[in-house]
Amino acid sequence: MKSYPADWQEVKLENILLYSFYGTSLPSSETGKYPILKMNNMDNGNIILNKLSYIDLTDDEFNKIKLKKGDILFNRTNSYELVGKISLFNMEEDYTIASYIVALRPNQDIVNPIFLNNILNTKYYKNQISKLISKGVSQCNINPTSLKKNIVIILPPLDEQKRIASVLSLCDEA
Template sequence: MPKKSLEELLIPLLPLPEQQKIAEILSTVDKAIEKVDEAIAKTERLKKGLMQELLTKGIGHKEFKDTEIGRIPKEWEVVRLGDVLELCQYGLSVPLKDKGKYPVIRMDEIVNGYVVTDIAKYADLDEETFKNFKLEKGDVLFNRTNSLELVGRTGIFLLDGYYVFASYLIRLRPKHEILHPHFLTFYLIFSQSRLKQLATVAVHQANINATNLKKFKIPLPPLPEQQKIAEILSTVDKKLELERKRKEKLERIKKGLMNDLLTGRRRVRVKANE
């Protein structure tokens, strides 16, 4: 904003004691948000440490071996991702609409390792096409085309309802008898730097195609151990989700207070001796 416009800007001028009271109220909310931010950061550090420990050392192992993907428990195997998938499929390439029959999951709906319901686009599909691209619980979605920073973003689909997925995502459906979908999701998130080595990079875009992704090597613990690792990390994720929702609630409270108090729409009482 130009200096002249800023100087001419009209603002409400409340009595000084009322200004001070409003500042105190908003500062109290700010401090609460800061505390939640600290809790989120602490839990994120915990998760990062647990992922490093559990996805490379497992649970309770004493013997380890060196492999092409690093040191892992002796009991674990190293496999190509494609060998433990039932399905590795590109998404739909169809016109998207603001309204339609089926909601379409895009990269923006993959948040913190999960597919969320902030659906903005839809597609009208015939029954056969819908069947071929309908997401099932436990499907893992992988962002194959984006900036180098965002390519490889991964999330597990756990939603109720009828959804399909967009063309720049790859659907990974594990063979459930040998690979747990949550374990796969956590491992792909953990392995982002190694995954990005698979990317071909053009101007402003990076791509990891399905052929290269299927060649990606992952560790394969026994299924019960995969399940246990997934349970531990999912518990931390639930804690993080609660903390993030608490922060969102506080931010809504702050926004509402600012709208009310800084416009004079809602006045605060100030004692005579304040």
């Protein structure tokens, strides 16, 4: 039995994304042209800019994996405790991601990225995401296609998402 307002809808994650992409598997270093975000830069739904690594790519290579403000970063491979971490990339500067992170690009005509990030970081959705974990010998993995097909978001109208996101952002600032 549905327990949300009539104008809210259930949508698969895949239906509110423009596309997704993997980061680079090229080695990073302490210097380089572009900063690369790794798992240690993802914390409680936010990006922290400590211990940055860098990578040299051509402009064409970089543009294929360049993050855009509003991208949702999803840690697909790591230890059981860390796999499935999600954070919002909410910056204008040039960054990319490591290969074990997937960038999910939301369709901002349908979903507010701040709202989506906060929803995916709730206990309910973390539990849903954890059900998708495949355990390996030393690492765990969540298939991004499985994530997009199996996670169903309860989505209010866009104006309401923006209001909710605004309140949550104020709470984060406080």
